[in-house]
Amino acid sequence: MSEPIGEIKKSTSTHARRVIAYIVLIILSILCLFWFYILLIYSTRSNGEIQKGITFIPSTHFVENFKNLVNSSQPVFQGLRNSLIIACSSALLSTYFSTLTAYAIHVYDFKLKKFIFTFILMIMMVPTQVTVLGFIQLMTKMNLINNFIPLIVPTIAAPVTFYYLKQYMESALPLALIEAARIDGSGEIRTFNTIALPLMKPAIAVQAIFTFVSSWNNYFIPTFILKKEKMKTIPIIIAQLRSSDYLKFDMGQVYMMITLSIFPVIIVYLILSKHIVSGIAMGSVKG
Amino acid sequence: MAQNQASVAPMGKGKKSKVVRYNRWGYIFLIPFIAVxxxxxLIxxxxxxxxxxxENYMxxxxxxxxxxxxxxxxxTLFADGKIWQYAGNTAIMWVMGFIPQIIVSLLLAQWFSDTRLKLKGSTFFKTVIYMPNLxxxxxxxxxxxxxFSDGGPINDLLMKMHILDEPFKFFSSKWATRSLVAAMNFLMWFGNTTILLMxxxxxxxxxxYEAAEVDGANSWQRFTRITLPLLKPILIYVMITSLIGGIQxxxxxxxxxNGTGNPTDSTMTLIMYLNKHLYSKNYGMGGAISVVLFLLTGALSLLVYNIMYRKKDKEA
Incomplete structure (x- = not known):
């Protein structure tokens, strides 16, 4: 007699927990999406409409705001182009060489292997900000100010990307395969490029996205490297806009500019979100 | 037997030298990483x-x-006391963001991984809550x-809803500005933490869990007696990495x-302080702050390393 009552009790408590879970999740989702919704709405409104106050209904000035921004004095499109060049090159170089580094540790056996692996794990968390002073001085000496190189090449040594790829390699790249390639007479570099790289594609894709995004969003170091107006990336231009008295500008253009710097990443993310969300947990904590 | 060994030895040797020849490539492939x-x-x-x-300034x-x-x-850095104030600001804003973050993330991670709840659309929710991170x-x-500006949409909304009678000046209030920073950090990071904890x-x-259930443990008991203790290493990992992120x-x-740390220096963080010195080309003071931050984050990194990898090494 007591058992069915227990069952019913249990199922009602599960039911109640489910309802609470849905309510909390919906509230949090609204909290996450609200800002981007408002942003999108505001980028469709003219400056006059924006001054009239808040609304949740889109207006019709999206194209007009875009055109005004193209013709404005803000070098937004130059900035987007610069950001795109730096972020794409970083993603490419960083993932290729991080895979190579992971391959070196995974496939070969050499004296300093353990030491180097431990060392990379230890420097993984040290932030770049603490060396930025020496970095700026060195780049000045090397005559690399107003050059994209200081923002692209350092991503070759990316401990986090390396660690993720190393973890993935352990399950995706059997050593027997490399052994077989050697027997077939394939050189080591060719084996890496034609056998290891293709097998690592899913993990490389995830890391390429992360590198792209962090490079695209990077603000602190580029401000010290890119001084020339036409070299500046989009976060620097946004910071400049903030330091001018921009609330008096055409706010339609301002919202359009924020939209242009945020939405490309969101769109790519939404297309690839399945891989990204399942990819985050993989490399980081499986210890 | 002896013959056998003799015949094996040269072969083993031959194989070894071949392996060494290959292993040389380990060093070669590490060159780009190490050089960069x-x-x-390092330099x-x-x-x-x-x-x-x-001493080096303008x-x-x-x-x-x-x-x-x-x-x-x-x-000079420690005498004028500013660094303590900025460290305090950084810590306050980090804690204000981290406490709700860890509570919400634990709750969501528990729900997402609870098979009994059978939440629908969990992929959708995960996608949405991770998005602000990017x-x-x-x-x-x-x-x-x-x-949130004085004449901006949020003030307008709050007045239309009759919560406010006149615009609230968010950026003139110390705690409102700090809360906004903390709220943004929360929004940007709770999705990431949720997925890690999950x-x-x-x-x-x-x-x-099955055994606990047979013994009559309810969901709260299962959470506090099984999930939390077993999750401790990951919780510590999340906390320290978030702290390192907070310092940055x-x-x-x-x-x-706009770089001012207003109102009255209450939102000036350690890196903003460093940025100020770098911007005014005071390289001596900038260097001193960098070194202090390096030692701080370095010590925390070692802690992460010890928690995550040292233990695994011992087991292996």
Missing amino acids: FLVFN PLISTFYNSFF AQLNHVGPNFVGFQNYK IMASAFSLLFFAL AGIMGIDVSL MFDVPQILT
Whole structure:
């Protein structure tokens, strides 16, 4: 007699927990999406409409705001182009060489292997900000100010990307395969490029996205490297806009500019979100 | 037997030298990483340390130094007390964001991994809550500044809903500005933490929960007696990595307050302080702050390393 009552009790408590879970999740989702919704709405409104106050209904000035921004004095499109060049090159170089580094540790056996692996794990968390002073001085000496190189090449040594790829390699790249390639007479570099790289594609894709995004969003170091107006990336231009008295500008253009710097990443993310969300947990904590 | 060994030995030797020949490539493939690390990380780190022992700044248009001053920069740094205030600001804003973050993330991770709840659309929710993590912090801050400005949409909304009678000046209030920074950090990071904790919970042996259930444990007891203790290493990992991230807090308060740390220096963080010195080309003081931050984050990194990898090494 007591058992069915227990069952019913249990199922009602599960039911109640489910309802609470849905309510909390919906509230949090609204909290996450609200800002981007408002942003999108505001980028469709003219400056006059924006001054009239808040609304949740889109207006019709999206194209007009875009055109005004193209013709404005803000070098937004130059900035987007610069950001795109730096972020794409970083993603490419960083993932290729991080895979190579992971391959070196995974496939070969050499004296300093353990030491180097431990060392990379230890420097993984040290932030770049603490060396930025020496970095700026060195780049000045090397005559690399107003050059994209200081923002692209350092991503070759990316401990986090390396660690993720190393973890993935352990399950995706059997050593027997490399052994077989050697027997077939394939050189080591060719084996890496034609056998290891293709097998690592899913993990490389995830890391390429992360590198792209962090490079695209990077603000602190580029401000010290890119001084020339036409070299500046989009976060620097946004910071400049903030330091001018921009609330008096055409706010339609301002919202359009924020939209242009945020939405490309969101769109790519939404297309690839399945891989990204399942990819985050993989490399980081499986210890 | 002896013959056997004799015949094996040369073969083994031959194989070994071949392996060594291949293993040479291990070093060759590490060259790009090591070269880039040396040039772009290690040399800058050393020269940052070196700079911290020199007086080197601009006074109006005159360049002073570089003159060797020993630990004078460090003495100045700690004597004027500003660094403590900024460390305090950073800590306060980090805690204000981290506490709700860890509570919400634990709750969500537990729900997402609870098979009994059978939540529908969990992929959708995970996608949505992770999204703010990818947003450009500077653009997000500019957006928040526009939305929360005195005549901005949020004030307008609050007045239309009759919560406010007149616009609330968010950026003139110390705690409102700090809360906005904390809220943005929360929004940007709770999705990430949720997914990490979920991976941890998924790794817990299901039979433990089944056994607890047979013994009559309710969901709260299962959570506090099984999930939390077994999740401890990952919780510590999340906390320390978040703390390291918190020490680096820059983009959000910098753009939100236009680098001023207003009102009255209450949102000035450690990296904003460093940025100020770098911007005014005071390399001595900039170096001293960098070294202090390096030691702080380095110590925390070692802690992460010990928790995550040392234990695994021992087991292996």
